[in-house]
Amino acid sequence: MVNVAILGYGVVGSGVAEVIKKNSESISQRAGTDIKVKWILDIRDFPDSPDKDVLTKNADDVFNDNEVSIIVETIGGAKIAHEFTKRALMAGKSVVTSNKELVATHGPELLQLAKENGVSYLFEASVGGGIPIIRPLNQCLAANEINGITGILNGTTNYILTQMKREGKSFEAALKEAQQNGYAEQNPTADVEGHDACRKIAILSSIAYNEFVDCENIYTEGITKITVDDMKYADAIGGVIKLIAVSKKANGKIFARVSPAIVLNEHPLANVEDVFNAIVVNGDAVGDAMFYGRGAGKLPTASAVVADVIDIAKHPGSGTASVWERTQQNNILPIEDSTTKFLVRVTAKNKEDAKKDILSIFGEIQLVELHSKVKDNEFAFISCKNTESEFKTKLDKLESASDITVLNRIRIEE
Ligand code: HSE
Numbered sequence: 001m002v003n004v005a006i007l008g009y010g011v012v013g014s015g016v017a018e019v020i021k022k023n024s025e026s027i028s029q030r031a032g033t034d035i036k037v038k039w040i041l042d043i044r045d046f047p048d049s050p051d052k053d054v055l056t057k058n059a060d061d062v063f064n065d066n067e068v069s070i071i072v073e074t075i076g077g078a079k080i081a082h083e084f085t086k087r088a089l090m091a092g093k094s095v096v097t098s099n100k101e102l103v104a105t106h107g108p109e110l111l112q113l114a115k116e117n118g119v120s121y122l123f124e125a126s127v128g129g130g131i132p133i134i135r136p137l138n139q140c141l142a143a144n145e146i147n148g149i150t151g152i153l154n155g156t157t158n159y160i161l162t163q164m165k166r167e168g169k170s171f172e173a174a175l176k177e178a179q180q181n182g183y184a185e186q187n188p189t190a191d192v193e194g195h196d197a198c199r200k201i202a203i204l205s206s207i208a209y210n211e212f213v214d215c216e217n218i219y220t221e222g223i224t225k226i227t228v229d230d231m232k233y234a235d236a237i238g239g240v241i242k243l244i245a246v247s248k249k250a251n252g253k254i255f256a257r258v259s260p261a262i263v264l265n266e267h268p269l270a271n272v273e274d275v276f277n278a279i280v281v282n283g284d285a286v287g288d289a290m291f292y293g294r295g296a297g298k299l300p301t302a303s304a305v306v307a308d309v310i311d312i313a314k315h316p317g318s319g320t321a322s323v324w325e326r327t328q329q330n331n332i333l334p335i336e337d338s339t340t341k342f343l344v345r346v347t348a349k350n351k352e353d354a355k356k357d358i359l360s361i362f363g364e365i366q367l368v369e370l371h372s373k374v375k376d377n378e379f380a381f382i383s384c385k386n387t388e389s390e391f392k393t394k395l396d397k398l399e400s401a402s403d404i405t406v407l408n409r410i411r412i413e414e
Helices: 011-022 024-031 059-063 080-090 100-116 134-140 155-167 171-180 195-209 228-236 298-314 351-362 388-401
Strands: 002-007 035-041 068-073 094-097 146-152 239-250 253-264 276-283 287-294 339-348 365-368 378-383 404-413
Touching (some): 002 011, 002 298, 011 024, 011 035, 011 298, 024 035, 024 298, 035 059, 035 298, 059 080, 068 298, 080 100, 134 195, 146 195, 155 228, 155 239, 155 276, 195 253, 228 239, 228 339, 228 378, 228 404, 339 351, 351 365, 388 404
Parallel strands (some): 002 068, 253 404
Antiparallel strands (some): 146 239, 276 287, 339 404, 365 378
16 A cells, blocks of 8 residues: 655645556556545635545644655745645655656756665656656656657647637637636736746756756746737648747757747647647657647646555655756856748838838848738738847848837737
């Protein structure tokens, strides 16, 4: 029998208790032993909970219980969850988590601590919700040099963008639904400003490139400035706007970025809708491999957490093999040096003059006009590939040298 304690009885924590109970028979068979939730720690009251017999508000109940060998941390955040994770690992208990903020921020130290104490620190649920991606990267694709990763890594923003495009819903209404469905973070700023996707690409990149990638160094832009009009222009060029997280090896450094981007309809990520996430991994031997599934929500995330619990129960004492080294210097290529194509939406008093100005500053461009013109003096153009710093210089020049107002600029993912 393996005894588990769950820290945090929120959406994911309660889902973990539910899955362990519901699938107890098949889980026992797969783990080769029974798995029981002995404690659930939460400071809140849950008088009607089906798990009230094992709920406690006293952390000592969990940490002083020698029968508990696996701690599931589903508190979230990097404060109390960090303290509890260190305490558990130092007490010789393995920890399983869905907490991407903690893994992305303190992963190197926590993996080291797990290794020193001969226990495991597993976090399959921290990226892509129910999609298996951490274990495939660590194990199934281990023979490859990973060239790059491109993904839709946040369910909330993908849900919002899909609802705005398909149903014409407002950003606020779609966000509210994502919150009601249990997809969004407690503070949804982390979702809509791209920080959640940033932490996830940092985790995947750290595994893929065998060195710690600090999310603080990754350029991150959210979806709050994306409008339905932007989506119409994306549609006009045969694409769709997604929050894209990307990382690649580039000249001895790592290029990583999170931002809204237009993906053309032929791109494998273009049809990934609603709460679904997808990750395309390019390895030198395998080529492209794509992983797809529900990226957020109670049971999909619990599915990944419980899989880690089963793994530890099945291989007790196997511990943590690989740790992440922090590099001395920033290993991320500055965003200014990366090359990108942009769709630029503009408005101008005199369109013909504006087009001449754009041509003279940007050189080769492609004009984009909507067939159903919403506003007469509005149009868009696609820049050719420039470094981001060249592009910014040209755009600043355009705005100061003409009567053009830039309404938005959106990267085009290739
Ligand atoms: N808020 C996250 C998302 C939850 O929407 O993807 C899963 O990590």
